[in-house]
Amino acid sequence: MKKLVIVLTFFLLISCSSNQKANHEQTLQKTERDSLVGDLILPNWFLTMPSEDLTIGIAATYIYNPQVTQDKIKEKGAILSQRKKSSVVIAKMKMKENELILTPILSEFKLQVVSDIPALKDYFSNCDVLNTHQLLGMTIGLVGSHAEKVKIDSLTQIINTPPTWFNDNRVITRDRWLISSGKYTAVDMITAYNEAYNDAVYNLISGIKPEVKASIINSQQMQEKFVEIDASLIIENIKNTRNSLLLRKSENAWVYDAYVELKWQPKYSLSKIEVKE
Numbered sequence: 590m591k592k593l594v595i596v597l598t599f600f601l602l603i604s605c606s607s608n609q610k611a612n613h614e615q616t617l618q619k620t621e622r623d624s625l626v627g628d629l630i631l632p633n634w635f636l637t638m639p640s641e642d643l644t645i646g647i648a649a650t651y652i653y654n655p656q657v658t659q660d661k662i663k664e665k666g667a668i669l670s671q672r673k674k675s676s677v678v679i680a681k682m683k684m685k686e687n688e689l690i691l692t693p694i695l696s697e698f699k700l701q702v703v704s705d706i707p708a709l710k711d712y713f714s715n716c717d718v719l720n721t722h723q724l725l726g727m728t729i730g731l732v733g734s735h736a737e738k739v740k741i742d743s744l745t746q747i748i749n750t751p752p753t754w755f756n757d758n759r760v761i762t763r764d765r766w767l768i769s770s771g772k773y774t775a776v777d778m779i780t781a782y783n784e785a786y787n788d789a790v791y792n793l794i795s796g797i798k799p800e801v802k803a804s805i806i807n808s809q810q811m812q813e814k815f816v817e818i819d820a821s822l823i824i825e826n827i828k829n830t831r832n833s834l835l836l837r838k839s840e841n842a843w844v845y846d847a848y849v850e851l852k853w854q855p856k857y858s859l860s861k862i863e864v865k866e
Contacts, residue, residue: 626749627836627843632722633742634731636752641828643719643733644670647779650728658728659718665779666732667713668703669786673827675704677860678794680801682818693818695802698791704823725836727778752833755848759796762852768830769793770850778834781847789851790827797855804859821861827853 635645646666651657679700684693703709712734720731720741731741760768771789775781794801805820828851835846 625838627838629724629748629834629836630745631724631748631834632720632729633744633746634720635722635729635832636746636748637742637831638829639731639741640733640737640739641830642737643731643739644673644829645782645832646718646730646732647782648728648730649779650723650726659730662718662721662728662730663713663716663732665783666718666730667709667716669829670716670732671703671705671709671712672701673829674708675823675825676790676827677702677704678790678822678824680794680805680820680822682802682805682820684816693802693806695798695805698794701787701790725778748833748835751835751846752831752848754831754850755833757792759792761796764854766852766854767793767796768850768852769796770848772846772848774839774844774846776842776844778845778847781834781845782832782849785847785849786829786851789849790824793827793851793853793855794822794824794857800855801857805862808859808862817865819863819865820859823858823860824853825856827851 638645644666646662646664646669648658648661648665677700678698680695681697681699682693682695715734716732717735718730719733719737719739720743722729722745733739755770755772757770762768769789769792771785771787771792773781773784773788775784801820801822805818808820829849830852831848831850833848835848836843837846838844
């Protein structure tokens with residue numbers, strides 16, 4: 590009987606030790622995970638755009654001169670707003686010199702600038718910051734025209750995970766809209782957001798690479814033999830639908846992961862083709 594009690598006690602001690610070890614490991618994993626991601630309080634109007642005509646602008650918060658903050662938000666928002674309406678994207682096409690049968694390859698897309706500078710200046714004069722949200726020394730603004738009348742959801746959410754809508758795949762909806770999302774990581778919020786927007790645009794255009802390639806090849810400016818071509822595409826009427834930010838620790842620094850979702854009914858034109866020697 591004593592032997593049986595000793596054996597049962599031994600197994601009980603082993604079981605308790607194993608459970609404590611497992612619980613300790615789970616606690617360590619949870620603590621490590623929680624320490625790598627910070628909570629960000631973001632407004633609903635940033636997470637889901639209340640109108641396709643509105644734009645996001647982000648600027649550093651100038652505590653002692655709020656007007657500077659407002660002007661910089663307007664500037665950032667005006668540029669993105671006009672880029673959504675019409676922007677220039679450079680498509681790079683290459684052809685290998687040593688190929689027996691020359692096959693042009695559309696390699697990448699680079700550079701986005703506003704195509705209509707006068708319209709940009711006019712929009713900046715007539716737009717306004719409709720709502721703002723301060724976050725870690727930065728101010729996120731919702732930019733639109735003075736006449737814009739839209740219901741703005743000012744409620745906020747705590748964000749500490751990547752958005753569920755983000756993916757690397759393009760989706761074609763029933764009404765033939767292309768939807769894509771972009772992501773970029775940077776130590777400052779402005780760079781992260783702007784580059785995530787750029788990434789989303791390039792992903793959209795990549796969805797119609799065959800059409801863009803055919804347009805360049807069939808252009809009257811096309812030369813049969815070339816090493817590299819820069820073709821200027823005028824991209825029109827892009828819509829920003831959703832955004833998000835994630836604050837996390839990478840090595841010894843805190844960084845922002847920015848996410849941007851865009852949709853677009855493919856509409857573009859070729860404005861210039863430059864053949865590089």
